[in-house]
Amino acid sequence: MNKAEFITAAGFAISLLFHVIQTEVCPPSCNCKPLEETKGLQIDCSSRKLKEVPALPINTKRLYLQNNSLTTVSPGAFDSLLSLEEIKIFDNPWNCDCHILYLKLWMEDISESSLANIRCATPASVRMKPLNQLTGNELGICKRLLPIKSLEFFWRDLILIAAAIFTLILLGWALRSSKKLVCRIELKNLHAQAVLAATVRRY
Numbered sequence: 001m002n003k004a005e006f007i008t009a010a011g012f013a014i015s016l017l018f019h020v021i022q023t024e025v026c027p028p029s030c031n032c033k034p035l036e037e038t039k040g041l042q043i044d045c046s047s048r049k050l051k052e053v054p055a056l057p058i059n060t061k062r063l064y065l066q067n068n069s070l071t072t073v074s075p076g077a078f079d080s081l082l083s084l085e086e087i088k089i090f091d092n093p094w095n096c097d098c099h100i101l102y103l104k105l106w107m108e109d110i111s112e113s114s115l116a117n118i119r120c121a122t123p124a125s126v127r128m129k130p131l132n133q134l135t136g137n138e139l140g141i142c143k144r145l146l147p148i149k150s151l152e153f154f155w156r157d158l159i160l161i162a163a164a165i166f167t168l169i170l171l172g173w174a175l176r177s178s179k180k181l182v183c184r185i186e187l188k189n190l191h192a193q194a195v196l197a198a199t200v201r202r203y
Ligand SMILES: *[C@@H]1O[C@H](CO)[C@@H](O)[C@H](O)[C@H]1NC(C)=O
Pocket: 047, 048, 049, 067
C-alpha cells in the first residue's frame, strides 16, 4: 500500500467511524430498527424507567420515549434530530418549572397536537396540567441563570478565598504566639541570670 492509498484508506475508515458514531449508534437501553423505506431509524425507548433522554442518532425518524421517568429535557437535546417525523413522549412525570420551556417550545414547532398529552407531574400547583396550557406565570422565572459550570467555579473560588483567609489568620496567630514565646524565653533567661547572679553573690 503506498502513501496515497494509505491516507485514502485511513480517511475512509475515520469518516466511516465518525458516521457510525454520529448516526448509527442505538442508545443502549433502547430498541432500534432501521426503517425500510427511508434511511431513518425507529428508536423505541418506551417503558424503560429512563430518567434522562439518552443520546440519540441524528437519523432518528421515530422516537418513542413514553412511559418513562423523565422529568425534563436538557436544552438542545433534540436540536440535532433534523429528520424526526414522529415523537411520543407522554406518560412521564414532567417537572414543569422554567426548565421545561425548551421541550414546550420545541414541541410547539414539531408537533403542536401532541403537546396536549404531555402533562406535568410537579410542582403540585400544575399537576396533571397539559404542557400546552401552561402559562408563563406558571413556568416561573429561572432563578439560577448561571450555568452549572460557572456555578462550580463560583464554589471553587469561594473555597479558595476562604482557605486563603484561614491561612492568613493562622499565620497571624502563629506569629503572635511565637513573639510571646520569644518574650517568655527571654524573661526566663533574665530570671535565670538573676538567680545565677544572686547565687554567685551569695557564695
Ligand atoms: C409502563 O412501563 C412499565 C415498566 O416501567 C410497565 O410495567 C408498564 O406495563 C408500562 N405501561 C404501559 C402502558 O406501557
